[in-house]
Amino acid sequence: MTRIAIVEGDGIGHEVIPVAQRVLEYLHPEYQYFPVEVGYGKWEQTGCPCADQDISRLKTADAILFGAVTTPPMKDYQSVVLRIRKSLDLYANLRPVRGDGFDIMIVRENTEGLYSGIEEQSEDRATTLRVVSRAGTERIVRTAIQLTQERKSLLTIGHKANVIKSDVFFRDICIARARAAGIMYNEKFIDALSLDILQHPKNYGVVVTTNMFGDILSDVAAYLVGGLGLVPSANIGDKHALFEPVHGSAPDIAGKNVANPIAALRSAAMMLEYLDDRAGAQRVDSAITTLVSRGTCTRDLGGSLGTKEFGDAIVKQLSEFR
Ligand code: NAD
Ligand code: IPM
Ligand code: MN
Numbered sequence: 565m566t567r568i569a570i571v572e573g574d575g576i577g578h579e580v581i582p583v584a585q586r587v588l589e590y591l592h593p594e595y596q597y598f599p600v601e602v603g604y605g606k607w608e609q610t611g612c613p614c615a616d617q618d619i620s621r622l623k624t625a626d627a628i629l630f631g632a633v634t635t636p637p638m639k640d641y642q643s644v645v646l647r648i649r650k651s652l653d654l655y656a657n658l659r660p661v662r663g664d665g666f667d668i669m670i671v672r673e674n675t676e677g678l679y680s681g682i683e684e685q686s687e688d689r690a691t692t693l694r695v696v697s698r699a700g701t702e703r704i705v706r707t708a709i710q711l712t713q714e715r716k717s718l719l720t721i722g723h724k725a726n727v728i729k730s731d732v733f734f735r736d737i738c739i740a741r742a743r744a745a746g747i748m749y750n751e752k753f754i755d756a757l758s759l760d761i762l763q764h765p766k767n768y769g770v771v772v773t774t775n776m777f778g779d780i781l782s783d784v785a786a787y788l789v790g791g792l793g794l795v796p797s798a799n800i801g802d803k804h805a806l807f808e809p810v811h812g813s814a815p816d817i818a819g820k821n822v823a824n825p826i827a828a829l830r831s832a833a834m835m836l837e838y839l840d841d842r843a844g845a846q847r848v849d850s851a852i853t854t855l856v857s858r859g860t861c862t863r864d865l866g867g868s869l870g871t872k873e874f875g876d877a878i879v880k881q882l883s884e885f886r
Pocket of ligand 1: 576580631632633634635636645792793794808809810811812813814815816817822823824825827864
C-alpha cells in the first residue's frame, strides 16, 4: 500500500494542497493519504511547530506532499521545512523550469551550505557558517550528472568561487566529476548566471549549485514561466522524498482563494513520476497546459478562476481525456 503524507502547512498551503490532493485521489484512490500538521499555525497553538513525532510519521510515508510553512524572522525559531529536509536527509532539491524552447533543471544542494544552521550571535556580531562538505558535494553533483546524462544536456556549475573559498572547493569537485563522467559542462558566477538565465534560458540544461544560491536562483528563474505559482520541486534523499511548490505560504494572498495551485499540482506530478506513474504525471502536466492555453487559469496568469475553481477545472479536464 502506497502511503502519502499530506502536509498543508500554513497560508496558501491550506488552499493549494487540497487541490493537488484531490487530483492525486482522483488518479490514485488506492493510495492511503494521511495528514501531518506542522508549521507556524501549530506553533501559535501549541508552542511547537514540529514535534519529533511528526518527523517520525513523515518517515513512514512513501512520499510527502508539502504546501509551505511560514517562518518568522525570529532568533530562536527554526524553519520547519529545513528541519524536515535535514531529518529525512533530502539532499537533492530539483526545481524544473520549463517553457517555450527551454527546459532547465535547477539542482540545489539541500542540506548544508549557508543553511547548515551553525550560527552565533552576540551583542555586536552575528555569524553563519557556510559548510560545503566533500560528501555533500559529491552526492549533489552525482545527481546533477545523472540528470544531465538522462536529458542529454549541458551541466552548468553555479558558484562564487572568485570570492568564497568553500565555493572553490565545490567547483573543483563538480568539475572533476563532470570531466570524469565525460559530460558537457560549463561554469558561471552565480550573480552573472542569475541575469543570463533570464536573457538566454535556451542555453541552460541542468544547473547545479549550493543551497542558498539555488534557493534564490529558482525564484529568479520562475520569472521565465510566469511566476512562483507555477514552479514545483522535489526534495529527494536515498530513503525519503518530499514534493512541494517553490513558493512559500504567501501571507499577502492567503485565505482569498486566489493562489495558483499549478506549482502544487506539478509537485504532485513529480511525486507520481517518483512513484513510477509516469503516465499519471504526464496526464496532470498536459491537463494544466491545456487549461492554461485556453486562458482557464488564476488571475496571476491573467485568468479569472479562483484556486478551488481551477481545481474543479483540472479534475474535469482529467476526466475528459481518459
Ligand atoms: P512567497 O513565495 O510566499 O510569496 C512571494 C510572492 O509570490 C507573494 O507576492 C505571493 O503572493 C506570490 N505567490 C506565491 N505563491 C503564489 C501562488 N501559488 N499563486 C500566486 N501568487 C503566489 O514568499 P515570501 O512572501 O517571501 O514568504 C512568505 C513566507 O513563506 C515566509 O514566512 C517564508 O519563510 C515562507 N516560505 C516557505 C517556503 C516553504 O515552506 N517551502 C518557501 C518559501 C517561503
Ligand atoms: C524554499 C524556501 C525555504 C528555503 C525557506 C522557507 C527555508 O525559501 O523552499 O525555497 O530557503 O529553502
Ligand atoms: Mn525559496
